[in-house]
Amino acid sequence: MLKSMAGRTVIVTGGSKGIGRGLAVRFGAAGLNVLVVSRHLAEAEAVARSIGDHASAFAADVVDQASCDAMAAEALNRYGSIDVLCANAGIFPAAKLGEMTAADFDHVIGTNLKGTFLSVSACLPTMKRQNKGRIVLTSSITGPITGYPGWSHYGASKAGQLGFMRTAAIELAPWNITVNAVMPGNIFTEGLDGLGDDYLATMAASIPMKRLGGVDDIANAALFFASEEAAYITGQTLVIDGGQVLPESLGAIEAMG
Numbered sequence: 330m331l332k333s334m335a336g337r338t339v340i341v342t343g344g345s346k347g348i349g350r351g352l353a354v355r356f357g358a359a360g361l362n363v364l365v366v367s368r369h370l371a372e373a374e375a376v377a378r379s380i381g382d383h384a385s386a387f388a389a390d391v392v393d394q395a396s397c398d399a400m401a402a403e404a405l406n407r408y409g410s411i412d413v414l415c416a417n418a419g420i421f422p423a424a425k426l427g428e429m430t431a432a433d434f435d436h437v438i439g440t441n442l443k444g445t446f447l448s449v450s451a452c453l454p455t456m457k458r459q460n461k462g463r464i465v466l467t468s469s470i471t472g473p474i475t476g477y478p479g480w481s482h483y484g485a486s487k488a489g490q491l492g493f494m495r496t497a498a499i500e501l502a503p504w505n506i507t508v509n510a511v512m513p514g515n516i517f518t519e520g521l522d523g524l525g526d527d528y529l530a531t532m533a534a535s536i537p538m539k540r541l542g543g544v545d546d547i548a549n550a551a552l553f554f555a556s557e558e559a560a561y562i563t564g565q566t567l568v569i570d571g572g573q574v575l576p577e578s579l580g581a582i583e584a585m586g
């Protein structure tokens with residue numbers, strides 16, 4: 330049982346859908362004030378309404394510094410603190426090498442990696458003033474551990490988040506700001522659903538637990554990183570994937586019977 334986090338404030342980028350919505354709902358249920366952030370305000374508002382009066386929505390684009398700064402200012406203005414940032418907004422369009430353009434690459438890196446930097450940077454002045462903060466990045470198994478055709482840019486962005494995290498964790502330790510990352514496997518979200526039934530079925534078959542994860546699986550891990558109990562954990566990762574990275578070959582899955 331974690332100590333209560335009621336009354337604290339969390340910003341969730343990419344909070345209108347999928348894993349981010351799961352984070353927003355879980356943190357809201359734990360009593361935190363939640364700023365649900367995405368580019369489309371109406372979708373973020375619907376999530377905030379579903380959480381209750383202690384949640385609200387804000388439209389921001391994580392590729393844009395002014396937008397991220399406005400997001401942080403608004404959280405402070407509405408709730409008086411920024412205790413937790415879930416830097417979760419991300420995209421995963423596919424393009425194989427040879428077809429991938431420089432613009433494709435910039436788009437994915439700009440959103441997933443630079444967007445992480447901009448979101449974190451925007452919250453730091455407040456967290457440093459508080460002498461306390463929790464930052465939880467949504468990375469992935471894809472990039473840091475595994476690869477998948479079409480996602481060289483995506484994998485680079487997700488591995489890049491972990492490189493960013495390790496130095497950020499050192500730099501921010503004097504202010505009691507921790508920076509950790511969840512590394513989801515295949516989690517059923519709107520974004521993943523968009524990859525098609527064949528992709529979902531093949532993935533489920535390759536996971537020892539034989540099923541995709543749910544957004545709560547990620548949210549529970551993020552809530553732990555945000556808790557008092559995790560105050561001395563920084564620069565670390567947690568893979569949440571039903572064992573997906575474990576089989577050494579397809580044969581290992583077949584041998585399960």
Ligand code: NAP
Binds near residue numbers: 367419469470514
């Ligand atoms: P999703 O269902 O497509 O949702 C993505 C969210 O990010 C939406 O709320 C979207 O809202 C927001 N977003 C996208 N671009 C944005 C931008 N430039 N600025 C602000 N918000 C933006 O995706 P998901 O599957 O939940 O994935 C969320 C995160 O988990 C990503 O970082 C992804 O890499 C990571 N992840 C997912 C899985 C998985 O299996 N689902 C696995 C590993 C890692 P708007 O479009 O309104 O902005």
